[in-house]
Amino acid sequence: MYNIAIVGASGYTGGELLRMLLNHPEVEITDITSRQYDGVEAHKIHPHIRDSGLVFKDKKPSELDADVVFTATPHGASMKIVPDLLETGAKVIDLSGDYRYRDTAVYEKWYGIEHTSDAEAVYGLPEIYREEIKKADLVANPGCFPTGAILSSYPLVKNDLVDRIIIDSKTGVSGAGVSPSQTTHYPNIADNVNPYKISNHRHMSEIQQELKGFEGVKVSFTPHLVPVIRGIQTTSHSFLNKENENITTEELRKIYKKEYGGEYFIKLMDEGEIPHLSSVRGSNFAHIGGFEIDETGRVIMLSTIDNLVKGASGQAIHNMNIMLGLKESMGLEFYGLHP
């Protein structure tokens, strides 16, 4: 049994870590921290988790004694505590944006925060960086939009098939977090579709980093809030480069199958099947489909994930399993909630 601590456990990603880790056979949660809810029982904030016996504590990094620490802390806050956590000997999985960039200048440009930590991190997308994650002490868990976007288009980029990608994403509202605002006010969301930061969402830079956006591929991104609690549906519109303009949909399928065929958490849709949010709701699976090319040479790829699971806490546990040498799917084998 491994001891686990969660720093900043009162938000949605904290709740999801609890939901899944409480049933994980090889870990024990020893600490959940919260400044705001110091002394409050976990189920007062996470009403689905009753009788866990867990209580939020306002603890410092140095007071934690865990094998693995998840930091579900805001951007900018993580880099202030992660170095201390690493010094305790713990492995750390950070769910903020702080360690996701190979070039901290990109981080500083998009997050508007000075980057002050030189801890080395691996980008925690297991399907791409599995070998690096195995050896890492610090994993930067990917953003929710980037997870869905990268998975849908990575094989196209890896194989140099396209020169332009437009990611049009539709996200559930839980991605905005647990704090209420006009953005998450029910009457503003229900029966509505709200595009936002249509040309300059910070996740665009994270997607660009992983899809060769800094090496010649033009990568654009526009997110939309839709009346959904959980889930990100990604539609990726890409344009074949001249060398590959005659590629067939069958060849596309083969390329994806080769890339993802062995991946437990990635399911490729058959012909005629569409990835739905409900198919992955509450689960760590990503469904990928599309594989169509229209008459203008546009490739359409689709993906669905649960933003709080594969897009956050589930992927973090997947990373933990890899870092600890456990079976990758341990504690994450449950299916989506359809309907």
Add this chain to the structure above:
Amino acid sequence: MYNIAIVGASGYTGGELLRMLLNHPEVEITDITSRQYDGVEAHKIHPHIRDSGLVFKDKKPSELDADVVFTATPHGASMKIVPDLLETGAKVIDLSGDYRYRDTAVYEKWYGIEHTSDAEAVYGLPEIYREEIKKADLVANPGCFPTGAILSSYPLVKNDLVDRIIIDSKTGVSGAGVSPSQTTHYPNIADNVNPYKISNHRHMSEIQQELKGFEGVKVSFTPHLVPVIRGIQTTSHSFLNKENENITTEELRKIYKKEYGGEYFIKLMDEGEIPHLSSVRGSNFAHIGGFEIDETGRVIMLSTIDNLVKGASGQAIHNMNIMLGLKESMGLEFYGLHP
């Protein structure tokens, strides 16, 4: 390992049985039947269940070789196959209404179907009939509304505190099943509340049977369809009889705690807590709260369940665990999906 068959596996309760049983450590699903989808892979109908290897088959009861058979068949159809299934030596858990009534005349009145089977069944509400379920070969799994209604009010009736109960229930649309109709047409449900069968829903008779409705307590029931996928929220308005008109809310809590304190799947809310559908979404838990008495002597009790889990397939698996002598919570320990 026990062999399991599901008859009529293409509906929502079939999908839920699959979702949960595929991760149950002590069972193996050997057959899933469907007349309509003979030869079709399970995930074509249940898109969240991929790579299970299961295929629908159009099999007769006598062709099944299972330790436990779940019959997720329509009312009237179950009683035609259950006797044959029992003859194969299987234990049977029937999810239809066919075997829920102690008095078949009540069934015939409310379902308008002649009752032609004399197989003996136990009403499968474990919190009330656990001992009988242990010895049963045939369990009649309770209806979804009755599960939420009975659990919310049973301690009041058992202790003869009230003489009238009005059950006002709000149900998610998955309760109407997998087949589309005007009733389930999105534009008719979204942003709407639709009461139906306001004085004569057949589940009223099932609730009456278990809440002494045939022994002097006046039990009424009105259901409402709300824009929710899963879940039944029950508000029970009861009236204290003269002998108990001075009972306090503290005494009420004690009575419920005594009745349900040891039950794994029942969670009693603390003061100030409200049961939410999200707290039990996708899980087999029932949350019970309320415990208030207003100035007119009305007792207000509340409960929430997932209609497809505690209200159907999860409770069926709970019954299976009891019938097989397994740990009751086996395969059902996952939490609700909040948010």
Add this chain to the structure above:
Amino acid sequence: MYNIAIVGASGYTGGELLRMLLNHPEVEITDITSRQYDGVEAHKIHPHIRDSGLVFKDKKPSELDADVVFTATPHGASMKIVPDLLETGAKVIDLSGDYRYRDTAVYEKWYGIEHTSDAEAVYGLPEIYREEIKKADLVANPGCFPTGAILSSYPLVKNDLVDRIIIDSKTGVSGAGVSPSQTTHYPNIADNVNPYKISNHRHMSEIQQELKGFEGVKVSFTPHLVPVIRGIQTTSHSFLNKENENITTEELRKIYKKEYGGEYFIKLMDEGEIPHLSSVRGSNFAHIGGFEIDETGRVIMLSTIDNLVKGASGQAIHNMNIMLGLKESMGLEFYGLHP
């Protein structure tokens, strides 16, 4: 043309007053006030109202020069400005709870605010108090829950048919107002049903006042938040008194027809028809149905209104039309938005 001012125009009821009054043929909006948005164009807050030319101003009551003033101000705030408004010679329609009670002690008990104004008001439910409204200078516009509840049950009480009424109401989230909170946070509302203040919501006292709750009829009330933007669906469970226990559903219909037959905004459902929220969405109509009596002597009545229109701003305009001697339906004749 009459000059109209709206005090506190930045909330939902303000937006609805604007939506309807801007197309009313006999009025002109001369002032919309807001402390918070002084100088802001109306459409920045109410995005559906563009090019109206209206701008919020932070004006005092004495600075307004209007024939009619709507006060869409919080409870407690209205009574501080209404006397000054009346002194300007304007007729006033107050949308807060401040003037709704015949006995200010009831107000003080339920609102926890000292009542300091002795302006005389008429309770603005036109179907009951039309004649008084015609002569009033100050109308207290009814609460949203009370409007739906009273209309559904008033004929039962007026004709002394019942001795107990339980009002079980389901409301859309716009009733909680324009300010975000955990209560209105999308992930907490969507796919959920949230009962609240189950035994002691302040609207219970307003309903009691109008349904003889202070004269012997036991009147109870429990509200529920449902995932709906607009609308209140009311289910009224009543119990026939001994003198009327043999009344028939046909007689019930006649009684309602006699009471409401001439009312423009009340539509009585035929047999087999259910009032839906969508039938009245965005409109000032109230749909009333039910007319069933179950085997325990329970009468079930149903009503639907749009909480922001018939439950607030539309009813306020209806009151204005009556006070000004205009055609009652003027500016309010549009139908509900179905689907």
Add this chain to the structure above:
Amino acid sequence: MYNIAIVGASGYTGGELLRMLLNHPEVEITDITSRQYDGVEAHKIHPHIRDSGLVFKDKKPSELDADVVFTATPHGASMKIVPDLLETGAKVIDLSGDYRYRDTAVYEKWYGIEHTSDAEAVYGLPEIYREEIKKADLVANPGCFPTGAILSSYPLVKNDLVDRIIIDSKTGVSGAGVSPSQTTHYPNIADNVNPYKISNHRHMSEIQQELKGFEGVKVSFTPHLVPVIRGIQTTSHSFLNKENENITTEELRKIYKKEYGGEYFIKLMDEGEIPHLSSVRGSNFAHIGGFEIDETGRVIMLSTIDNLVKGASGQAIHNMNIMLGLKESMGLEFYGLHP
């Protein structure tokens, strides 16, 4: 007063025509036809429209005596009755796809139906074809997706600024019509996002016709069903051609303002404003915004319409007003339903 008939009045577009025309000051509805509901009162199908006195009749075109006939009939059915209707001397507005194409071969390719009518029609997008509509006897009312798509991008194409446009649209479920199916089954839609016909939806051809898709501009289209009753949110991703790669967002705004500045039903968003579905819900307005250019030279334009109003019945009435020489906005001046 003009006499109006609606052929095929039992669907959503029929209901919307009724909702709006019943309050139109210059028309009287003389006939509403339906084969299926012959003899049924209108409000049994359109519950929001009560006491209209209208009854569905199964009438032939030649039996109608109207100044204007709206044909809300299926694709393929319209062209069989429109010539007969024109012979009665009526002006006809057809809401199907039958007369939308300048080249019937395109229609036949995408609709798979032989085109057998040679009646001449004008494409009824008033903002582009106003002068032609004034003189037309037959107007082909545009499709819902095309209305939102064309309006969002037409100024870009008219001014030859872009060489490629990707239309990514999100539509409410009422666009699928009044008949229930798996596609519209509540549990499949709620909390979900469903892309469909991702590379080959027939509306792509209609969009291409109007956005120079057959004259060199590459126009692609992918629709998504979102959990919304009404509304289409369009995100248009376009790529500036070489001649215009340095255009500024200010210049973009000017171009749109020049094109649409005088249009009653088009509202251009200010900087920082996003078009919402709620802003136009139930109304005939189109909100257009975006006006951003990202670092890859992608232009992002956004539009929102109500698919049943500006995308169907409201635009049809707008066309009627133009054809009859009435004030264009007559009967259509009501605002959207926000929230």
